[in-house]
Amino acid sequence: MSAYRRKTISIIERFTELFSKLEDRNEEDQKQKISEMKGIIDEMNKEEFKSVITKELFDKICRIFEEKKLPAENMILLLKHVGCVNVLKNVWVHGFEESSLKEKIKKMMIDESEKDEGKREKLLADLCECYLMLNIGNSSELYPICVPCLLKVALKKEENEETQNEAEMALLALCCICSLSEMEPKLFLNETKDIIKYHQEHHNLTRLAYQSAWEFLICRLWSQKSLEDAIIDELxxxxxxxxxxxxxxxxxxxxxxxxxxKGKETKEEIHLVGWLRTLKIYLEYSGLHGKEQVDLINLVIQIFQESNADQIEIRTWCMSIFRGAAGCRAVKIKDLLESGAADVILEEI
Known part of the structure; x- marks a missing residue:
């Protein structure tokens, strides 16, 4: 596509045009088109992303996959990227939940997990990641398949970029599991502790992977208050x-x-929002108000003071933490007043 034409058609039209050509191309050409589509997705803001990542798109992907016009490997390449952006940009499109592709992915996961011989661990992990990152109301019946599979990926110790990327994707998918989901500690606790401890000693995870591991663990506090000792004192x-x-x-x-x-956050801003979200969950579910918690809230006040009015995601999560902290008296009201946070909260109300 010429540079001139690229400038004269919208980002949505560029994506739609590339997608429409997928089923008529061979496997290698498809990979090239999907690579271009991934680049376009990265350029999109939230509204553009929502307008193209729809039930209709997922249904089309399912159709051309079932017609054997799109190999599983290429389908997963596209779906994992869509899922990753869906999570990192905190968009949460609903199209996948209502699509025929959801049931297709679910069946593939179950079929693969039930194999006694010839189980393809990489395919199963890929399918689990797609399912969790795209399906907001992910089904708890699949957790016994997804959780052990993805924790196994994240536990790999090899020090190379490929292993780091695989661990990052696995942990990002795991932290999509609803915080209200009940899960037996034996399914996740020892492995998650090992992942976090190993990183603290060897720094093998990416920044995103480490935050995701914490978020996955802390989300379990809702139903497992006994995890507080491990989270606070041990880890x-x-x-x-x-x-x-x-x-x-x-x-x-x-x-x-x-x-x-245009609603585009930098990688650093996305990572910061992730930690703020994790801290919000921790403060809400732990209910603890000691010095360490107060120091963290005061740090959030500093972050709020540094941010500008256009950094909406950061300020939104800061305010959410302030509201919760003020409500349970975990921080002095005068500190919120001096930071300017209280004024913004009142404006929002």
Whole structure:
């Protein structure tokens, strides 16, 4: 596509045109088209993403897959990227839940997991990641398949980029499991603790993977209050969260203006939002109000003070933490007033 034409058609039209050509291409050509589509998806803001990632799109993917015009490998390449963007940009499109593709992926997962011989572990992990990242109301009946499979991927210790990327995707998918889902600790606790401890000693995970591991574990606090000891005393969540937030504060460009109006966050901003979300879940479910918790909230006040009015996601999560903290008296009201956070909260109300 010429540079001139690229400028004269919309990002949505570019994506739609590439997708329409998939079923008429061979496997290698499809990979090239999907690579281009992934690049276009990265350019999209939330509204553009929602307008193309629909039930109709998923149904079409299912149709051409069933007609053997799209190999499973290529389908997964596209779906995993869509799912990853869906989670990182906090978009949560609903089309997959209502599509024929959801049932197709679900059946493939179950069939693969039930094989006594010839089980394809990589395919099963890929399918689990697609299912969890695209399906907001993911079914608890599949957790006994998804959780052990993806934790096994995240437990790999090889120090190379491919292993890091695989662990990152597996943990990102796991943290999509609803916080209200009840899950037996034997399904996840020892493995998740091992993942976090190993990173604390060897720094083998990416920043996103480490935050995702914590979010997955802390979301289980809703139904497993007994996890508090492991999270606070054994794994030292408050210390780790404080360090990560301080490092990210140094990385975020607080003065930037370009692209903000289009709703595009930088990688550092996305990672910061992830930690703020994890902290919000922790404060809500733990109900603890000690010095470490207060120090974390004061750090969030600093983040709020650094942010500008256009960094909406960051400010939204900060305000959510402030509301919860003020309601349970975990931070002094005067600190919120001095930070300017209270004024913004009142405006929102």
């Amino acid at each position: 030292h969540f408050c210390r780790e969260a404080e360090r990560e937030l301080k490092e990210l504060m140094k990385c975020v460009d607080w003065k930037r203006k370009e692209e903000i109006e």
